[in-house]
Amino acid sequence: MIKFAAAAALAVLLWPLIVCACKRIRMALRLRRTCRKEGHRLVPLHPFWFWGLNFSARPDFLVRTKDGRAVYTVKLFGVLRRLSNLYFAKTTDGRIERFERRVVPLAGRFATMLDEDLKPIPGGASSGVNIVYDTRRRARSPVDYASPTEGERIANIPVLLVNPAPLAVRASEEIPVSPWTVERRPMFTKKEEKRLESRTVYDGELLHLDEYVYAASGFLKELSDLKLPKDYGIF
Numbered sequence: 001m002i003k004f005a006a007a008a009a010l011a012v013l014l015w016p017l018i019v020c021a022c023k024r025i026r027m028a029l030r031l032r033r034t035c036r037k038e039g040h041r042l043v044p045l046h047p048f049w050f051w052g053l054n055f056s057a058r059p060d061f062l063v064r065t066k067d068g069r070a071v072y073t074v075k076l077f078g079v080l081r082r083l084s085n086l087y088f089a090k091t092t093d094g095r096i097e098r099f100e101r102r103v104v105p106l107a108g109r110f111a112t113m114l115d116e117d118l119k120p121i122p123g124g125a126s127s128g129v130n131i132v133y134d135t136r137r138r139a140r141s142p143v144d145y146a147s148p149t150e151g152e153r154i155a156n157i158p159v160l161l162v163n164p165a166p167l168a169v170r171a172s173e174e175i176p177v178s179p180w181t182v183e184r185r186p187m188f189t190k191k192e193e194k195r196l197e198s199r200t201v202y203d204g205e206l207l208h209l210d211e212y213v214y215a216a217s218g219f220l221k222e223l224s225d226l227k228l229p230k231d232y233g234i235f
Helices: 002-038 216-225
Strands: 041-044 061-064 070-077 084-090 096-108 128-134 155-162 168-176 194-200 205-207 211-215
Touching (some): 002 216, 084 194
Parallel strands (some): 070 155, 084 168
Antiparallel strands (some): 041 061, 084 096, 096 128, 168 194, 205 211
């Protein structure tokens, strides 16, 4: 009985990693198939390129387009829990921190009355009981997207490929709060000194002007359509 319980607990703990591994393998197979079909060239930058780790600061692979106009330099990122928002927050001193805002359903169905930041809407009806919490903030090292094709007159397009993907990717920035703009707070509550202003980043949109964010399906569509961003020319 104890062994069965331990095996069940281990399976629960490992299940997100198993799902992540399956999605990464599926993504790699689809990517190879799309590149072969469209005539692009997939160039791994290390042996385990499709296992790219979140804390790594180096790209994982390149995709050279068939017309020679561009190379996509890709960094992989993954979220183990689907019911979450992934935040990349720029602090007041210019650093980038990442964290997740997760929803844990406790009873009933997933709450539908949440805003874009997954916070309950005051007075909004809910079809379930949920806990929303933030993971610990971690510093994110800048990814070295420098083109390994120095000397070639082609566009180098930096891509952050999020797989597995969360509910949304949010680009945030910390804004200092002026003392005279802070509303009177209840007793024993901490005074806010700064707030986060966030927006959702969709497939092909820029994250903090540094990299283009894609989910796997969006990136494969980009490779099939091959519509380069307007602000990228030959350089």
